[in-house]
Amino acid sequence: MPIDALCFLGVSRFGYELGAADAIRALDAEGIGTAVVAAMHPRDGDLARANAELAEVAARSGDRFLPTARVDPWDGQSALDDLTHAVTRNGARALLFHPDEEHFPINDIRLRPFAERADELGVPVIVATGFHCVSEAVQVGRFASWCPRVPVIMTNGGQLNISGQGQFDAELALRLPNVHILTSGVYRDDFLERTVKNFGAERVLFASAAPQFDFAYELRRVHRVRMTADQRRLVLSGNAERIFGGPAA
Amino acid sequence: MHMHIDDVPSLGWELSAETCVASMDEAQVDAAAVMTIVDLPGGANPTAMELIAQACERFPGRLYGFIRLNPRHPAKARELLDVAVTELGFRGLKLHPVSSLAHPAHPDTIALIRAAGELGVPTLFHCGDEPLTTPLSIAPAAAACPDAPIILGHMGGYRHVDEAIDVAERHPNIILETSAMPYPAKIREAIDRIGVHRVIFGSDGPVSSPALERQKVVRAGLTDEELDLVLGGTAASLLGVA
Numbered sequence: 083m084p085i086d087a088l089c090f091l092g093v094s095r096f097g098y099e100l101g102a103a104d105a106i107r108a109l110d111a112e113g114i115g116t117a118v119v120a121a122m123h124p125r126d127g128d129l130a131r132a133n134a135e136l137a138e139v140a141a142r143s144g145d146r147f148l149p150t151a152r153v154d155p156w157d158g159q160s161a162l163d164d165l166t167h168a169v170t171r172n173g174a175r176a177l178l179f180h181p182d183e184e185h186f187p188i189n190d191i192r193l194r195p196f197a198e199r200a201d202e203l204g205v206p207v208i209v210a211t212g213f214h215c216v217s218e219a220v221q222v223g224r225f226a227s228w229c230p231r232v233p234v235i236m237t238n239g240g241q242l243n244i245s246g247q248g249q250f251d252a253e254l255a256l257r258l259p260n261v262h263i264l265t266s267g268v269y270r271d272d273f274l275e276r277t278v279k280n281f282g283a284e285r286v287l288f289a290s291a292a293p294q295f296d297f298a299y300e301l302r303r304v305h306r307v308r309m310t311a312d313q314r315r316l317v318l319s320g321n322a323e324r325i326f327g328g329p330a331a
Numbered sequence: 332m333h334m335h336i337d338d339v340p341s342l343g344w345e346l347s348a349e350t351c352v353a354s355m356d357e358a359q360v361d362a363a364a365v366m367t368i369v370d371l372p373g374g375a376n377p378t379a380m381e382l383i384a385q386a387c388e389r390f391p392g393r394l395y396g397f398i399r400l401n402p403r404h405p406a407k408a409r410e411l412l413d414v415a416v417t418e419l420g421f422r423g424l425k426l427h428p429v430s431s432l433a434h435p436a437h438p439d440t441i442a443l444i445r446a447a448g449e450l451g452v453p454t455l456f457h458c459g460d461e462p463l464t465t466p467l468s469i470a471p472a473a474a475a476c477p478d479a480p481i482i483l484g485h486m487g488g489y490r491h492v493d494e495a496i497d498v499a500e501r502h503p504n505i506i507l508e509t510s511a512m513p514y515p516a517k518i519r520e521a522i523d524r525i526g527v528h529r530v531i532f533g534s535d536g537p538v539s540s541p542a543l544e545r546q547k548v549v550r551a552g553l554t555d556e557e558l559d560l561v562l563g564g565t566a567a568s569l570l571g572v573a
Contacts, residue, residue, distance in 0.1 A: 212489075242489045242490065243460065243461070244460060244461075244488035244512065245459060247461070267489065269511040269535070269539050270511075270538050271539065296514065296515050299515055299546065299550055302543055302546055306540050306542065306543045
């Protein structure tokens with residue numbers, strides 16, 4: 083069954099929300115077995131608490147949700163501690179950065195300790211990518227260069243540009259072998275096809291990025307892309323199992 | 332209401348009319364507005380107008396031409412617009428401020444939009460997240476040309492969709508076109524706020540899939556009557572083929 087490599091649960095201070103029950107219903111409706119989930123940016127800004135609540139929801143979900151740890155690097159050492167706690171105590175499968183909502187450039191040198199901590203903990207890093215000045219694909223690539231053994235996963239194919247003008251930057255970042263992309267919001271089939279062809283299907287993961295994007299529509303994108311059955315299996319679930327550990331890990 | 336044909340190998344664009352029509356057939360799309368990727372005059376394809384005209388001639392009733400122009404060459408652009416519409420049967424004007432660097436509210440742009448309106452054809456803007464193309468950048472042009480239909484292609488892209496709906500609420504000559512933007516639910520919201528006759532299906536194909544783009548409209552929760560209008564009824568009126 084497909085694995086959704088990223089959706090968000092909770093209530094965001096930025097005006098959107100998705101509850102666990104609604105997410106499960108949407109996953110069931112689309113035949114998606116599992117979702118990697120991240121906390122929304124909560125109204126009180128307490129990401130450590132949001133991560134803990136997310137871990138509880140995931141633990142009760144019967145392996146439908148694989149939690150991540152979302153941290154705000156401006157919190158410095160306490161954010162590093164929260165990351166370690168979330169991974170070692172609460173089973174977080176990845177570190178999630180959202181440079182747009184937490185307002186930091188992903189290539190700021192102060193993030194290097196997070197790259198190194200992710201390496202020590204053996205977890206991948208998902209970066210909300212394509213946001214001007216803070217998470218352009220080449221900026222994410224710079225971050226990825228600090229942790230070459232860590233899978234670094236760019237959302238939205240590495241860009242949020244309705245003319246596709248970030249595609250070359252995304253491909254520059256993909257020259258680093260640890261950089262991957264999510265399919266969420268990529269409006270052009272040929273961009274995904276090019277990534278599969280030029281960098282390998284191992285570098286592409288299906289994700290909805292719901293609730294901002296739509297579970298069903300985002301899954302249909304992947305079924306539109308021309309690739310072999312083996313490649314599609316990797317994109318829909320195989321890569322997520324390898325990178326996040328899969329439901330039973 | 333938004334597909335591309337061009338032949339500019341130096342920019343990596345080789346999109347044939349046949350490719351367009353094949354993707355339309357797959358998506359069960361009867362007709363499309365087609366335009367080049369580059370502008371006239373001075374763009375990378377000096378024969379852009381002829382390319383579109385010939386494509387429409389080869390596929391009558393399937394392809395309708397939009398002339399893509401750079402308003403920063405006001406006299407030549409106006410001349411090309413006249414020829415395209417009155418002699419070659421083009422059905423619209425396409426403006427892409429990222430490639431032309433012409434601000435939508437610049438007097439030369441406004442003059443061209445107004446001329447298109449006087450010729451009875453709409454103006455389709457690329458409307459996304461980039462500077463020069465956001466809904467609020469286009470809004471002054473809509474205010475300056477209240478009798479000229481202005482279509483916001485991509486209805487604001489990824490992060491300006493709410494802004495596009497807001498601008499359309501305030502300017503009744505603005506029409507929203509659905510291509511590429513990733514939110515099916517926003518189509519429903521737009522119809523509720525500005526009316527079903529001002530939201531039209533576009534694909535930005537053939538590089539983005541008309542079949543998938545059509546699914547976005549189908550998934551928006553529209554009535555059958557609304558679906559008919561968004562998928563073609565309103566566009567047919569705009570193209571003058573209703």
